[in-house]
Structure formats: C-alpha cells, structure tokens
Amino acid sequence: MVKTLAVDPEEVRKSKVIHLGQIPVNSFSQTFIQSLTQLGKDKVIFSFRTMLIIREFELMLEEIKKLGKYQETAFKYAGPAHLSIGQEASAVGQALALDTVDIILGSHRSHGETLAKGLFAIDKLSDQELTKIFEAPETKHIIKNFNSSKITKKEKAIEVFLFGLISEIFGKETGFNKGLGGSMHAFYTPFGIYPNNAIVGGSAPIATGIALYNRVQRKNNVVIANIGDASSACGPVWESMNFAAMGQFKTNKEKKINGGLPIVYFFVNNFYGMGGQPIGETMGYENLARVGAGINPDRLHTEVVDGNNIFAVHDAITRAKKIIAQGKGPVLIDCQTYRFSGHSPSDASSYRTKEEIDSWRDVDPIKILETDILNNNLLLPQEIEEMHLQVKKLTFDAFVKAIDDKISPRLPLHSNPEIIGNLTFNNTSKEIDFSYAAETLMDPLQTQRVKSTNNKSRIGKDQNGILSGVKAITFRDALFEPILEHAIHDDSLVIYGEENRDWGGAFGVYRGLTEVLPSHRLFNSPIAEAAIVGTAVGYAMAGGRALIELMYADFIGRAGDEIFNQLAKWQAMSGGILKLPVVLRISVGSKYGAQHSQDWSSLLTHISGLKVIYPATAFDAKGLMASALESNDPVVFVENQRLYDNVETINISGVPQEYYKIEIGKPAIVRAGKDLTIFSVGACLIRALEAAEVLENKWNISTEVIDARSLVPFDPDLLIKSVSKTKKLICISDACERGNWLHGIMNLIYEKNSNDLENKISSVMAPNWITPAAEQEWNYFPSVENILDAVLDQGITLLGRVRTIQNDSLNNFKKGI
Amino acid sequence: MEEQILTPIIGSEDGQAVLSTWSVKAGDHIDIGQIIGSIETNKAVLDLESTKKGVIKALLVAAGTEIADLQPLVTVIVES
Numbered sequence: 001m002v003k004t005l006a007v008d009p010e011e012v013r014k015s016k017v018i019h020l021g022q023i024p025v026n027s028f029s030q031t032f033i034q035s036l037t038q039l040g041k042d043k044v045i046f047s048f049r050t051m052l053i054i055r056e057f058e059l060m061l062e063e064i065k066k067l068g069k070y071q072e073t074a075f076k077y078a079g080p081a082h083l084s085i086g087q088e089a090s091a092v093g094q095a096l097a098l099d100t101v102d103i104i105l106g107s108h109r110s111h112g113e114t115l116a117k118g119l120f121a122i123d124k125l126s127d128q129e130l131t132k133i134f135e136a137p138e139t140k141h142i143i144k145n146f147n148s149s150k151i152t153k154k155e156k157a158i159e160v161f162l163f164g165l166i167s168e169i170f171g172k173e174t175g176f177n178k179g180l181g182g183s184m185h186a187f188y189t190p191f192g193i194y195p196n197n198a199i200v201g202g203s204a205p206i207a208t209g210i211a212l213y214n215r216v217q218r219k220n221n222v223v224i225a226n227i228g229d230a231s232s233a234c235g236p237v238w239e240s241m242n243f244a245a246m247g248q249f250k251t252n253k254e255k256k257i258n259g260g261l262p263i264v265y266f267f268v269n270n271f272y273g274m275g276g277q278p279i280g281e282t283m284g285y286e287n288l289a290r291v292g293a294g295i296n297p298d299r300l301h302t303e304v305v306d307g308n309n310i311f312a313v314h315d316a317i318t319r320a321k322k323i324i325a326q327g328k329g330p331v332l333i334d335c336q337t338y339r340f341s342g343h344s345p346s347d348a349s350s351y352r353t354k355e356e357i358d359s360w361r362d363v364d365p366i367k368i369l370e371t372d373i374l375n376n377n378l379l380l381p382q383e384i385e386e387m388h389l390q391v392k393k394l395t396f397d398a399f400v401k402a403i404d405d406k407i408s409p410r411l412p413l414h415s416n417p418e419i420i421g422n423l424t425f426n427n428t429s430k431e432i433d434f435s436y437a438a439e440t441l442m443d444p445l446q447t448q449r450v451k452s453t454n455n456k457s458r459i460g461k462d463q464n465g466i467l468s469g470v471k472a473i474t475f476r477d478a479l480f481e482p483i484l485e486h487a488i489h490d491d492s493l494v495i496y497g498e499e500n501r502d503w504g505g506a507f508g509v510y511r512g513l514t515e516v517l518p519s520h521r522l523f524n525s526p527i528a529e530a531a532i533v534g535t536a537v538g539y540a541m542a543g544g545r546a547l548i549e550l551m552y553a554d555f556i557g558r559a560g561d562e563i564f565n566q567l568a569k570w571q572a573m574s575g576g577i578l579k580l581p582v583v584l585r586i587s588v589g590s591k592y593g594a595q596h597s598q599d600w601s602s603l604l605t606h607i608s609g610l611k612v613i614y615p616a617t618a619f620d621a622k623g624l625m626a627s628a629l630e631s632n633d634p635v636v637f638v639e640n641q642r643l644y645d646n647v648e649t650i651n652i653s654g655v656p657q658e659y660y661k662i663e664i665g666k667p668a669i670v671r672a673g674k675d676l677t678i679f680s681v682g683a684c685l686i687r688a689l690e691a692a693e694v695l696e697n698k699w700n701i702s703t704e705v706i707d708a709r710s711l712v713p714f715d716p717d718l719l720i721k722s723v724s725k726t727k728k729l730i731c732i733s734d735a736c737e738r739g740n741w742l743h744g745i746m747n748l749i750y751e752k753n754s755n756d757l758e759n760k761i762s763s764v765m766a767p768n769w770i771t772p773a774a775e776q777e778w779n780y781f782p783s784v785e786n787i788l789d790a791v792l793d794q795g796i797t798l799l800g801r802v803r804t805i806q807n808d809s810l811n812n813f814k815k816g817i
Numbered sequence: 818m819e820e821q822i823l824t825p826i827i828g829s830e831d832g833q834a835v836l837s838t839w840s841v842k843a844g845d846h847i848d849i850g851q852i853i854g855s856i857e858t859n860k861a862v863l864d865l866e867s868t869k870k871g872v873i874k875a876l877l878v879a880a881g882t883e884i885a886d887l888q889p890l891v892t893v894i895v896e897s
Contacts, residue, residue, distance in 0.1 A: 448837075448857070448862055452857060468833045468883055469833040469859050470833050470834060470835045470857070470858070470859065470883055471883065474859055476859050476860070477859070503861075504860070504861065507860060508858075508859060508860025508861055511859075511860060511861060511862075644859070645833060645859060
C-alpha cells in the first residue's frame with residue numbers, strides 16, 4: 001500500500017525558523033494552605049507518613065550495609081542498596097496523584113517509588129480487595145507464614161508490603177518475586193508496580209511497551225517510567241521517548257487508536273550519575289528538560305518540577321494525566337531533587353562537597369513538610385514524634401520477620417539448584433482460538449497475497465521438476481500463513497518492526513497484512529532496535545503478545561540490553577510470575593558482507609532465557625512459527641534469507657494448507673542413512689543434503705542428515721541414536737567456530753556415544769573473521785566442498801578426491817582467529 | 818521502428834515473478850513512465866512501467882505467465 005504522507009519539495013525547501021518554545025521551570029506557586037484545602041488533611045498526613053516510612057526503610061538498609069545491624073539486631077546483607085534518602089517527595093508526590101490501576105516502573109534507586117505506590121494503593125483498596133490480592137496465586141507466597149486473617153487491616157497490610165519488599169531485597173522466598181530479583185528488580189503488579197531495573201534507563205523501553213499495550217487495548221491508565229537523570233544519555237531512553245511520540249499515533253488514517261502513548265517519562269533528577277554530573281560534565285544540554293524539545297513539537301509537555309515539594313510533584317503528575325487523557329501524551333517531567341546518601345553505601349561522596357550536601361539537607365523534603373504540618377497545627381509535635389517512633393517500629397517488625405528464616409526462608413537452592421532453572425521457561429502456551437474474530441480491515445481471502453498463495457501448489461515439485469516460487473508455496477509464504485491466522489484471531493497480538501507495514505517487512509513476509517490489520521496492530525517502528533525489543537518486553541509483560549522483527553541478525557547488538565537482560569531474564573527474575581510471550585524474528589543475511597550477513601544463532605543460544613528456533617524448510621517454518629506464536633515464553637525465530645524463496649522439496653508431502661504446529665525442541669531426520677550422520681543447523685541443511693546426494697551417487701555412501709530445527713531447547717535423543725548407528729558425525733553451522741552452539745552438542749555426543757564413535761567428530765563452521773562480499777561468500781560459509789573434506793576426515797575414502805582446504809586450527813587459535 | 822520493453826531486474830532472490838495483470842492492449846498508445854501492467858513477486862506487487870513511447874504492436878506474454886529478468890514483454894512501434 002502506498003503511503004498517504006506526501007513530502008512536498010516546495011514546503012521542504014522553504015526558508016523558515018523552527019521554534020522550540022518554552023519549558024516552564026518550577027512554575028508551581030500554590031501555598032501549603034491551598035494544597036491542604038485541595039487534598040484534605042488525611043491525604044497530607046498520609047503522604048507525610050509515607051515519606052517517613054521510605055526514609056526509615058532506606059536508613060534501615062544503610063545501617064545494615066554500614067554497621068551490619070538495624071536497631072541493634074544484627075543482620076548481614078551482601079547485595080546492593082541504592083538508596084534514595086532525600087528524594088522522598090518525588091516518589092510520594094507522584095504516588096499521591098496516581099490511581100491504583102496506574103502503573104509505575106522504578107528507577108535505579110527505586111525502593112521509595114515502590115513503597116509510595118504500594119502504600120497509596122493499600123490506602124485506596126478495600127479490605128476485601130486487599131485480601132483477594134494477598135491471597136492470589138502469584139502473591140500468596142509472601143504471606144505463607146502469616147496469619148492471613150489479620151492482613152485485611154490496612155496497617156497490617158502495610159507491614160506485609162514492607163516485609164515483601166525487604167524479603168525480596170534480602171533474597172528470601174517470601175519476597176515479591178521470590179528473592180530472585182532483589183533490591184533493583186522488585187515489583188508488585190497488583191498495586192500497579194512493574195519491574196524496576198538495574199540497567200540505567202532500563203525501565204524506559206519496558207514502560208513504553210506497557211503504555212503501548214494500554215493504548216492498543218484501549219485502557220485508560222497511565223504509565224510512569226521512573227528513570228534517573230543520567231539515563232538521559234542512554235540511547236534506549238531516547239528511542240523510547242520517540243517511540244511513544246511517533247507521528248503515526250496522531251496521523252493514522254483509521255483513527256481507531258489516536259494520540260501519543262499514555263506515559264510520563266519521570267526523570268528523578270538528583271544531578272549525579274554515580275559521581276559524574278550530567279549537567280555541565282557528561283551532557284551538553286545544561287538542562288535535562290531540554291531533551292523534550294528534541295522529540296516532538298509539544299516538547300513532550302516538559303516541565304521542570306521541584307522534587308522536594310510533594311505538592312509540586314503531585315500537581316505536575318495530575319496535569320500530565322489530563323494531557324494524556326486528551327491523547328496528547330507522552331509527557332516528560334524533570335523532577336529535580338537530591339540524594340543525601342551516596343550512590344551506594346560504599347560511596348564516600350568524594351565527588352561532592354559537604355557544603356553542597358548540607359545545603360540540600362536544609363531543604364530536606366521531610367523537614368519542609370513537617371514544618372508546614374506543625375505551623376498549621378495539623379499535628380502536634382508529640383504526635384509527630386509518636387509517628388516517627390511508630391514508623392521505626394513498623395519497619396523493625398517487618399525487618400525482624402524478613403530475616404527470620406522460619407517466617408521468611410530462602411529458596412532451597414543448595415538442595416535443589418534447578419529451582420531457578422525451572423523458572424527460566426514457563427513452557428505454557430495460549431492456543432489459537434479460531435472462533436474469535438479479531439478486528440480487521442478486510443477479509444484476508446480478498447487480498448492479493450492470499451489469493452496468490454491459495455493458487456499455489458503446496459508441494460514444491462511436480463513431474464517436470466522443481467516449481468518456481470510463484471507456482472508453489474515458499475518458505476516466506478509458509479511463515480506468513482500462521483502469522484496471518486494469529487493476527488486475525490488474537491487482538492492482543494501486535495506486529496511491528498522496521499518497514500513492516502506497507503513494505504511488508506524487508507523480505508516481504510508480511511505482504512498482504514497491511515490490507516488486513518489496523519495500523520495499531522501492524523506498524524512501522526522507528527529504526528530503533530532497542531525500542532523495538534524493549535517495548536515488546538513491556539507489551540508482553542502487561543498481558544499482550546508481540547511479534548517483532550529485527551531486519552538483520554547483525555542488528556541484535558543495537559538491542560543488546562533489551563534482548564540479553566530484559567527479554568531473556570524477566571521470567572526468571574520475576575520468580576516465574578511474569579510471562580513474556582514475544583516472538584523476535586531475526587533474519588540471517590546473505591550477499592551483504594560483514595555487517596549484514598553474519599549468523600549469530602550461536603550467540604543467541606548463549607543467553608539463558610531465550611528459546612531459539614532455526615528452521616530450514618517451508619514445512620518446518622510454518623509449524624514452528626505457529627508454535628512460537630502460541631508460546632508464552634520468549635522465542636527468537638531465526639530465518640536465513642537464502643531460504644525465503646525456497647519451495648518445499650524436502651518434505652515430500654509439502655506444506656499443509658491447514659494450521660499445524662511442530663514441537664519446539666525436536667530435531668528431525670531429513671534423510672535416512674547408515675554410514676555417516678551429518679547434523680545441520682539452519683540453512684546449512686540445503687548444503688548437507690546436497691553433499692549427501694553427492695556421497696550417495698558418487699561413492700555409494702549412505703548419509704543420515706539431521707536438522708536441528710530448534711537450538712534451545714534441544715532434545716538430543718534422535719542425534720544420539722543416529723550416531724549409535726552410523727558411528728560417524730559431522731556437524732555444520734553458518735555461525736563462527738568460536739563459541740559455536742555445536743561445540744556443546746559435540747561434547748554431549750562424546751559423552752553419550754563414547755563407545756560408538758569411530759573418529760573424532762568433524763565440524764564445519766564459518767571461520768572467526770568477517771563475512772566477505774557476496775561473490776566470495778562460499779569461501780567463508782560452509783560449502784558442499786567443505787563437507788566432503790570433513791567426510792575425508794572421518795576416515796572415509798572418497799576415491800579420486802583430495803582435501804581442498806587445509807585447516808590450521810591450532811595456529812588460528814594462537815592467532816585469535 | 819520496433820523495440821521491446823523488458824522485465825526489469827527485480828532483485829528477488831532468483832528473479833521469480835509473474836506478469837499478473839496488463840492494463841494496456843495491442844494498439845494502445847503508451848508513453849515513457851506509463852504504468853502498463855503489474856508484476857507480482859513473492860515479496861511485492863510492482864508496477865510495470867513503460868520504457869518506450871509509441872504504439873503497442875504486441876503483448877508478448879499473457880497475464881499470469883511466469884517471467885524472467887530482462888525477458889521481452891511488449892513490442893512497441895516507437896515514435897521517432
């Protein structure tokens with residue numbers, strides 16, 4: 001489909017000036033009395049007490065880290081503690097303006113944000129609602145040793161919440177996420193608290209994905225991405241802000257889903273990274289807020305807010321929510337505050353002066369509010385004193401329970417170390433519901449793509465030989481078919497990536513989908529791989545299902561953190577509470593040289609938490625894509641561009657028209673044989689089969705060819721049995737030799753088939769250097785000739801053939817290549 | 818003088834394509850750049866643009882025919 005956004009040269013070439021407009025700084029001018037009148041005494045007191053709880057909570061951790069005790073009770077805690085002492089007003093002011101259904105994601109120092117959101121949720125929820133939440137399957141592990149009848153009382157609920165957070169920080173099974181997240185990854189979704197992140201700015205893409213979910217699913221709640229000021233230098237943060245502000249949210253012609261994403265980028269600006277200062281040292285902007293002006297004409301409605309004044313923060317968030325409700329988000333808030341504590345307890349604050357710290361202590365947000373409360377007779381001095389003591393007791397009670405191994409045990413990893421391993425994947429799926437009709441723009445049967453596909457032969461050859469890709473179903477068509485089925489039967493599925501709409505993806509897999517799917521469910525992302533993957537993580541975390549694409553495998557580095565730390569780790573880090581149904585399509589290029597043709601499949605298998613699929617036939621592509629789309633685990637679906645135009649000639653019954661699935665993790669015998677086994681990964685299968693054919697025809701050697709199909713998980717039984725029979729094994733892969741996934745397989749076969757193997761296993765892999773230009777590719781990737789050389793290495797005589805290439809692996813090892 | 822309009826080099830992996838529709842017929846006058854038909858590859862449906870100005874003498878393939886890169890598709894009596 002052709003775009004409707006015209007690019008007019010006359011307009012483009014006009015002389016003009018771009019006006020960036022103004023960004024308000026500390027515009028809040030309400031007096032305390034005005035705020036009190038607006039909010040009421042109870043809320044003000046509750047906010048004050050919440051600030052005290054946060055302060056005491058952080059002081060507890062500081063005392064434990066520095067002195068090994070809290071209130072004279074010894075406890076040793078080895079993990080991190082990034083404290084937010086001094087920043088309480090920014091967290092509480094924010095929570096004061098949010099509803100329970102609104103969602104926050106925490107910053108690098110997130111205890112305060114988590115506590116504030118949690119305590120305000122407890123305040124708003126009824127006893128029955130709280131009981132239901134605490135006893136829900138995902139959260140009841142926290143209270144398993146509590147007397148639950150008492151938890152309905154709000155004060156007890158606060159203690160349980162503190163206990164859950166402290167337990168999580170101390171790595172206890174009764175922590176929010178079973179102690180597997182810890183200080184920097186705690187979350188509690190029933191109160192709208194989604195994961196915090198140890199990666200600076202890591203919350204930005206995930207929060208943006210949750211906001212995408214809320215928009216696509218037409219929910220009204222807002223998302224707050226709490227991120228630190230130093231994260232304003234991070235690419236994924238910029239990518240996220242741009243993603244949320246994409247023009248298409250305002251211009252999409254269907255007008256079904258309109259407006260920028262409902263998210264606030266809440267920069268908790270304490271003026272320091274660890275010790276580096278964004279303003280004046282590591283950034284050029286002089287004011288963080290300036291970045292808003294670079295994103296869209298609304299300047300993201302950016303404001304600089306006094307983060308030591310809860311009422312200023314409350315006011316800013318309240319107005320941000322109104323902007324978002326009008327479809328005019330996203331919003332950026334530069335919330336300026338200060339941490340009195342170091343970056344962590346070991347921080348000697350050598351990078352700042354005592355005078356500076358003292359000057360901020362003079363405007364301690366707790367002191368400011370306490371003075372206002374006293375001056376206006378909301379509380380008497382002794383009542384405040386009692387409140388301080390009561391908060392200390394509350395914190396101590398939760399602390400004592402959290403360190404008590406009877407009430408708060410650790411996961412028994414010593415006796416059962418696989419507990420974490422078993423949380424890596426949920427191994428569940430959501431079956432396609434063919435009876436459900438998702439929102440579509442037209443009947444897919446009426447699209448040219450489906451009409452053409454339906455006219456094609458399902459088998460790739462006839463009596464005259466192999467059919468062309470316009471006459472028979474190709475690998476590309478085989479991928480399209482299950483994707484279309486899921487798209488038209490599941491409204492929660494969104495599909496995006498670079499050039500996915502109109503173009504249909506760079507390799508045309510989605511051709512025809514643009515006509516069928518509304519633009520909020522199939523859209524072009526910016527060229528921003530971190531945002532593509534990171535938002536998919538958030539979208540899935542919130543309850544959706546995402547099919548995303550990185551155009552070339554070589555681009556995974558651009559989404560490194562989002563693939564390696566976020567997509568791969570959150571299921572286990574959440575103690576199995578979160579599910580991440582994301583299918584990440586990655587294509588391995590060909591003919592495009594070093595930065596567009598590398599097979600990174602082995603690298604992906606190194607990352608714990610990703611299922612990795614790599615089909616080589618159209619039949620497998622269809623069945624495995626269906627399984628991937630039904631999976632509730634993150635799946636990386638590797639496609640090799642050499643295969644897109646291939647018709648099905650390997651599976652003789654062709655590609656069935658109806659929907660079917662192939663189990664992830666099961667290899668297949670593609671050609672049966674008895675003299676030799678070739679084990680192939682991905683597109684190498686075509687060359688393996690060609691070599692087997694040559695061996696059969698020229699030398700009467702019977703070769704069994706096994707296609708891995710899935711790399712993670714992988715069931716090796718078929719391969720072990722094959723090697724037991726043939727006693728010879730050659731492994732081939734287009735991925736580089738060093739760290740190749742096949743080395744693990746080879747080790748396993750050495751172990752399991754130690755009495756069977758007649759020779760050492762031969763391997764044919766790409767060398768440890770760059771992919772050359774198109775014309776030279778076959779001097780790099782494993783070729784049929786290389787495979788035949790490996791057959792010679794197996795001690796098999798191939799009459800008339802001598803080795804074509806000599807490998808000097810020892811010397812290459814020394815040279816590092 | 819007679820000249821031919823050829824299939825463009827489509828850039829698909831193996832040049833697989835079908836001349837899916839004709840929007841002109843023999844006897845029609847065509848101009849350079851005019852869309853005279855469509856080509857469907859596995860990746861996309863592409864417009865076939867005329868590279869000649871003149872009168873069509875003959876369409877050399879029927880709609881629905883598989884075509885190769887640089888294959889003659891149309892004979893045109895070109896205008897001088």
